[in-house]
Structure formats: C-alpha cells, structure tokens
Amino acid sequence: MDITMPLLFCNISWMQFYAGRDPKDPPKGGGDFPRKQGYCGEELNFVPCDDGYVYGHFETIKGQLDRSVAIEKLGASRNDGYVDDVDIVWTAPVEGNDPRCVVGWYKHARLYRKRQFFNGIFPSEQHQRDEMDNFRCRTRIENAFLLDVKDRDPSLMLQRGPGWSGQASWWYADDTLDPDAKRFVRSIRMLIDGGKKTPAHTPTKLRIKRRAGAAAQEGYRYYVKEHEAVVSPRHHDLQKKFEAYLYERHPSVTFPATFCDDLRYDDGKGDVVMVEVKPTEASTVRYAIRTAMGQLLDYEQHQQWTGRLLIVVETPVTGADDRSLALSNGFGLAWPDEDQGFKVIWPS
Template sequence: MNIIFCNINWMKYYNGASAKDRPKHAGVLVKDPSDVFEQNNFRDFNGKCYGYVRSGGDILLDRHFRGVPQGAKSMKDLTIVWCAAISEEESRIVGWYRDATAYKEMISLPLYEDEYIDFSFMADAENCVLVPEEERTFVIKTSKSSARRKGAIRSNIWYAKSEYAQREFIPRVTEYIEDYRGASDMMRIKDLKDQLPEEEITGYEEALLKARELYEEENFRKAVLYYNAAREIEDTYDASYELANAYFKLNGYDEALELAEKMIVDHGEKVELVELAFMASDMVLDMEKAPRYYRRLQELEGQPLTDEEYYEYYNELQSLNRSYKQYI
C-alpha cells in the first residue's frame, strides 16, 4: 500500500465551514475559516472527493515512490491518510481516501464564475471514509513529543519513509484502515436516494412543507429526505422538481440531470426543466447534452441562438472539457 499522510486542520465534517463546524488547529479556532481550503475535503462533488493540503510547492511523486517516471504529473492507487492535531503534541487520523490519485501540481477546478476547488488528491466518494469525531482514536505523535527515529509527522505532507515507519507504523495504519468497520460521517449523495426522515410522516403536505423549510435553511441533505418522503406518498411535479434542485445544490449533478430528463419526458419541455437539465449537464461538461439543452432553452425563452452564438458556447465548453473533464 502506497501511503501519503497529510496534516490538515481539525473539523467535524469537512463539508464546508459553518458556525457549528469551525476549523481548529491544535484545539484553537482558526481566525479566518475562508483560508482553510481543506474545509471541503470530504464533500461529495458529484461522486468525487477533492483533497487539499497546504503543501508549499509541488508534490514530487517520483522522488518518494518507486517505479514512478521522473517528472510524473500524477500517480494513481494511493491511500491518502488525513490527520489533524488536537494539541501541539498529538494528531489523530480523521479519515482517508482509498484508490486515490495524487497530482504533482495543485489543480484548480472551476465550479462557478468566481469559485474554484483547489486540490492535490482526488478519489471516488465511495472510497472515502471520514471517521466520526468521537471515534478518532488513532494517535500520531508530533515532532515535539516523539524522537526523530519514530518518524513523527513534521510537515503537512509526510511519506513515512523511516525504518520505524516502514517496519511498525505503516503496518499499524494499514491494519487500522483495512479492519475499520465503524461509521463514516461523510455524506455520500448516492446514499440519499432511498433515505427517509427518521420521524414519522403523516401526509404529503407535511413532508413537502418540511422539505421546503429545510431547503430555505440551505439544509439540502435533510431536504432531500423529506422530498423522498413526499414522493413516496404522492409523486408530484412539485416534489420531483424541487428534489432535483436540492440535488443540484448538493453538487449531485448526475442525480439532478436524471430527474430533470425524466420529468421532461413525463411533463414536456417546460422552461424550468430544460434550464435545470442544461445547468446540470454544463456542470459536468457534457459535450452532447449541455449544448443541446442550451440551444433548446434559448428557443423556449424566445431568444434562439445564432450559429455564431451556439459555437461560441460549444467551443468554450470544449476547451473546459479538454482541461478539466479528467477530474470530473
């Protein structure tokens, strides 16, 4: 098992900083959470997780792993172990990516006009585990409390190449990960499909009203559960359309697109459905669907595209596809 250890700030969910989940370093709150880019390390972005660590430069994969070509820009099949300090003397394993890809140079993946995800590691969300906060019991001593021969973490990226690490520490970590049967606090979008609220729902209107309240509060994960409950009682246009929008807000673009396309078949080409299908397919750089839905949306809104306008969008999408599709 090829392993990279990464030191990041402590958070409960790593699904965006909030008043209830502020980043900490060695038990002290970070003053400016907006500067903590690892805050989204365990957010499911349409089936992927993107991991950030403050590296201070390129990750020289060929220097640390055998068989990696000189100057290699990426390396697959890695295990990325995420660690965070609870004090100046001690860190804990907070989670890991299995079958991950590491990149020599940091990638900046555009999301919206002025929003990017910066990352050095990528893995399928189904291969990522976030240990619940109260169960983070695997201790790693830091350099202040451990002799150098023990291979304690000294930098934000650590390859554990010391004799002690290879002989004792890495086998312990490997055993811990492979034997782990506990829960994961990471919210996976695909797991929401059949989930329902824990509380008993007495009717469609109750479920839909609660879903809308949660949506307005930007609690999109719980909103999905109540939309699921509403649709189980009565699969209406409103419940399905609003569910698709909740998935979109959760970065579940495949789920949003699937629902929108089904509704187009069932209800016709309503502007809001075609618009949602366009936005979802555009987010995943779908070269077949996004241009088609974009053109149809403009027609439905009474502003049909000229060939020049269409190909301007198509060429821009194609350029983004060439640069970023491999990361989506």
C-alpha cells in the first residue's frame, strides 16, 4: 500500500456526476457563486477529455485575490510551478449542507501552484459548451474515481474543528495533529489504495457521435491560427533567449542564414542544428510539437538538410507521450530552465 504519496483534500460543490452543466444535476453548496449563478468550476471535474485527462477545479479566489497553492508542502520546491504524483481527495457538503463527505479522488495528479488556462483550446466539447476555461489540477482518466451517491456514506464524512479542514477550499491533511483526523486520513488512504472504486462516470448525453480526433483537430487549427499567422512578441523573446543561451554555452557558435526555419546554429564543434521556435502554454505543447515537426520535415527536404532538428517551446514538455512524439521521430526538444538556462534533450 502506498502511504507516502502527498495528499491534498479539496472541497467543492455537491453534484451527482460532475459531468457538466445540467439542470438535473445542479451544484449544491460550495459558496455564494454556485448558489447565485447555478454553476461552478468543478462541474466538469469528472469529464473524460479527448487528450486522455480529466481536469479538476477547486476555488482559490477570495475577494479580489486568486490565491496560490503552497505546493512546496507537497514536495515541490518554492520555484516549481506544479508538483506531480499528488493524490487529490474531493469532498463536498452533503446535498449542499454540512458535513463534508468524500465524493471521489484523483490518483497521481499534477497540481499547479497557480490557476491554469486552456486559452480557447478546450479539452472536450463539454468544456467548450460550458465555457470553462481554467483548471487547477489534472490526472489521467484511468486515475480518476467518482463515488456513486449511494456509496458516499457516513464513514467518509469529515468532522469540523481544529485539526480538520477549515474555511479554505483545500486542506493539507498530512499536516494535521488531531488524532481523529489522522485516523480519518489513514482510512481514506486505504480506500484510495484498495477500497471500492467507481470509475469516472460519463453520462449517455456526453457520448457525442463524431469522428474520432475531431476535437484534437479543432485544437490544432486554433493553435495554428493563434500562433502561426504572425510572429508574436513571445516568439521573438523566446528565440532571443535561446540564442543568448547558445552564446553562453558555445562561445564560438555561429548562426548560418535560414530559409523559412526560425534559426540555424553551428556550435563550432561539428554540431549543426535547424530550429523551430514555438510559444506555448501547458495545453498547447503537443499542438506546437506537431506543427514544428511538419515544418522542419518540409524544410529538411527542400534544403536537403543533413543536420539535426530541434523544437524549442516555451513550457516544459513533461508528458511522456509528448516527448515521445518528438524524440521517437528524431527531433530534439528544448525549453527554458531556471537552473540551466534551457533544458535540451535529444533522441538517444
């Protein structure tokens, strides 16, 4: 049994399915916003998305301040933007009223310090329909579990008071010193690791008949429209930053003339590289890699290029599938790194 995984409890509104905006499944409890507006960010917490993930939300806004999550309490450094392999336990007030009850969990989740945005590239049709454009965490679909309402029993209900979850929407449960709270947290860990689990529910109305990959293609077209139509200031800044990194790392570096590619460099030690530079967000990295691969292959053929091919993006490529897309096809990847200037990886 894994008892070392960092654990975070997040309180959200009570819903049956968390499968999107539905008058038959309105959010109950969770503060003034869902009560007045009739919807909430967490309404999509268990919607399986086209990229293989579910995206979770819990409210961090208080007044005019959107608070950061202290992910350093969960194993990250103070400079990290996210932490991986966190178990997130979702709790909600029963039918909108205390006590709070465990309603589901994410295993092996990525938790972000700050709110993340999809920037118009919605991961599912339901996200686009509900115009839900931000999230705080994500995990693979197979690691998301939602308890049926009949399974949300008294043994899963939290107490109130010192040592338990307070007014904030998130609780670093491993920090508690209360004996009853410690026992409760241990019991939830046991449930997550080996108890009864109900996979993330997909209501019939969300099974939209469409050609496979349609949403991904829409996202790809949006990425090209937003980032490829013009050279943005972000593109220029990222390229200049990478050039400065090359000058520092290779004092004898030279930059041969380009054709349509963004950059070519000769490190002075026999390594000649053609580069495509792509501004990205976390949600657009894969689209950027796909775009750059196609362009570089085109330039390689046209120019009869024999050197290496490198894709420089703005955000870390952390997903194994995204890295493999480039590396297994012979492309290198690079992105800004606080310690090294840039992280550069090549196919083995």
